Amino acid sequence: MPGHGGSARARRRAATKQGDRSQDLAAAREAALRLLERTRRTRTDLTRRLRQKGFASRTIEEVLERLLGVGLVDDAEYARAFLSGRWGRRPAGWRRLEQELRRRGIGPEDVARGRELLEAERGPLDELSLARRVLAQAARRAAGLDPRLRRRRLYALLARRGFDSDTIEAALDAGGDKPADG
Template structure:
C-alpha cells in the first residue's frame, strides 16, 4: 500500500470516529469537545457530506462557511482532504460529464456551465468536457431528436422543427449542431423529407447561417 493510500485510510478512520463520538457531544481522542473545536467539527461535517455523495471543494467550503467555520480552518481542512484524495475536483468533473451526458444528453456547453456553478476550476472544466468529442455530441443529439420525434409527430413541419431545435439548444447544443442533427434524422427517416419538413429545415438552416454570420461579424460600436 502506498503512502497516499495509507494516509487516506487513516483520515477516513479518524474522521469516522470523530463523527460517531461527536453525535452526542462527546470528546475526541485528545479530550477536546468536537462541538467546541471548529477543526474537528469541520472534518465531521465534510465526512458526512462526502458519505452522501461526491462534492466539489467549493461546495464543501460554502457549507462550512454557513456553519460558521472560520476561513483559516476551512482552508486547512480542505487542503488535508484534497491531499489524501477525498476531495478531487478533476475526478468529480470527469464523472459529472460522463454521467450527465449519458443520462440526460447534455452537451459540452451545458455541462461546463453546471461544473462552473459548482465551483470547479476552469482547468478541470476544460479537461472534463474536452473528453466529449464533437462526434459523440452529434450522435447523442441525433438520438435525442429520434426519441423526441415521436412526441411531436402530430405537429406541422415548422412547429415540429422549432420544438426539436429548442430542445437541443436547452441541452447546450450549438444552433449549428442542433440543425445538423435535426436535418440528418428527418432526412434519414423513411429515406427523405416531406415537402413541409424540407421547407422547415431550409428555413431553420437560413436562420442558423444568419446567426453564425452575426456572431462572426459583430456590428461596430
C-alpha cells in the same frame, strides 16, 4: 439536528477564541468527512456547507487542503463523474454541461480536465450522436405537428440543451427533419 446547531456553533466559536484550534480543526474535518460520506462534493460546496456550520474561513481552508492532499476532494474527478452521468442519462451539449459545472463552482481547468478524463475512459465525446439521441426521444411527442413547427420545436429543445447551431442543423437533417423550403 436543528436544536443543537446553534449551541455547537457557539462552542466552536468559543473554542476558537480560547485558542483551541485543534478542536475546531477536528470538528471541521469530521463535518467534512460526514458530508463526503453521502456523495462526492466540490470544493466550493464543501466550503459553503462548512461555513454554514459556523467554521472559520481559515479552518475550512486548512481542512480542505488536507482533503485535497489525500484525494478526497477532487474537482476534476467530480467533473468527470458528473459528465459521465449527464452524457448517459440526460444528454446535453458541451456548452450546457460546462455551464452547469461552473455553477457548481468547478473552475475551467478542472472542467477541461474532467472532460479529458472522461474521453480517455470512453473515447471522444460526439455531440452529434447525443443530439440525435435527444431528437429520437422527443420525436414521438412532436410526431403529429406541422413539419415547420416540429423543426422549430426540436431546434429549440436542442438549443436549450446546449447544442450549437451547426450540431442542431446536422442532427435535424440526419433525422429527416430537413426544412421544407430549403
